[in-house]
Amino acid sequence: MRMVHISDIHVSSQYYVPEWGQKVVDLINNLDPDVLIVSGDLVYEGLMHEYDQAVEYLDAIKVRKKIIIPGNHDARNEGYRLFEEVFEKRFPVYENGVVQILGIDSSEPDISDGHVGRENYSLIEETLSDLDKLRILTLHHHLIPIPGTGRERHIPLDAGDVLKVCHDVGVNLVLSGHKHRPWIWCMEDTYFITAGTATTRRLKGRSYPCFNVLDLEGGELVVTEVNVSDESKKEILRFRMH
Numbered sequence: 001m002r003m004v005h006i007s008d009i010h011v012s013s014q015y016y017v018p019e020w021g022q023k024v025v026d027l028i029n030n031l032d033p034d035v036l037i038v039s040g041d042l043v044y045e046g047l048m049h050e051y052d053q054a055v056e057y058l059d060a061i062k063v064r065k066k067i068i069i070p071g072n073h074d075a076r077n078e079g080y081r082l083f084e085e086v087f088e089k090r091f092p093v094y095e096n097g098v099v100q101i102l103g104i105d106s107s108e109p110d111i112s113d114g115h116v117g118r119e120n121y122s123l124i125e126e127t128l129s130d131l132d133k134l135r136i137l138t139l140h141h142h143l144i145p146i147p148g149t150g151r152e153r154h155i156p157l158d159a160g161d162v163l164k165v166c167h168d169v170g171v172n173l174v175l176s177g178h179k180h181r182p183w184i185w186c187m188e189d190t191y192f193i194t195a196g197t198a199t200t201r202r203l204k205g206r207s208y209p210c211f212n213v214l215d216l217e218g219g220e221l222v223v224t225e226v227n228v229s230d231e232s233k234k235e236i237l238r239f240r241m242h
């Protein structure tokens with residue numbers, strides 16, 4: 001099974017690079033994944049015409065199952081209402097014979113801070129409960145600070161409690177975005193993968209636009225990062241489920 005994780009496409013922003021955007025569409029279509037995970041910040045100000053652009057962009061990616069969650073930019077200006085109109089769920093769930101995926105809306109309208117909320121902890125516990133499957137939680141905000149991104153801001157106010165839930169449940173992967181810099185942390189049995197921005201030049205330092213490909217075969221997961229700028233690939237994680 002193949003999944004692709006992209007984040008922070010910001011299709012309507014001044015930082016969006018159309019050439020990179022098209023390349024991401026073409027690369028993903030060639031990879032032909034089973035599932036596409038989009039971890040928020042589709043637009044910039046949460047406005048209606050921006051959502052039209054985001055829908056047009058995501059429609060060009062020919063993947064049967066898409067798990068799309070909002071980021072802080074998508075929630076601006078009541079954009080969270082448009083998000084629900086357009087994508088229906090802010091807390092999408094997907095399950096097949098080998099994976100369980102839960103998306104969580106960690107955005108708060110008109111502020112950039114993240115927040116999951118204790119009312120959603122049981123959702124994580126109940127949805128990601130099959131120990132025989134790869135269990136993935138995706139939310140826009142990072143739960144652990146990301147190096148090289150300046151002063152720490154916007155981390156979910158309840159990050160500590162959410163980390164505890166992830167630990168107790170034994171979530172395998174937490175997929176996030178927001179920081180526009182790719183990074184992986186590992187804590188106990190959970191890998192926290194922050195994807196960079198796939199399509200914008202709002203890059204930190206010498207960072208680069210990128211996305212991740214997750215291949216699950218025979219209980220082994222391999223995560224490959226694709227650099228959108230030069231199309232180079234590198235394996236960033238390999239582990240066997242136990």
Ligand SMILES: [Fe+2]
Nearest residue numbers: 008041178180
């Ligand atoms: Fe972003």
Ligand SMILES: [Fe+2]
Nearest residue numbers: 041071072178
């Ligand atoms: Fe963000």
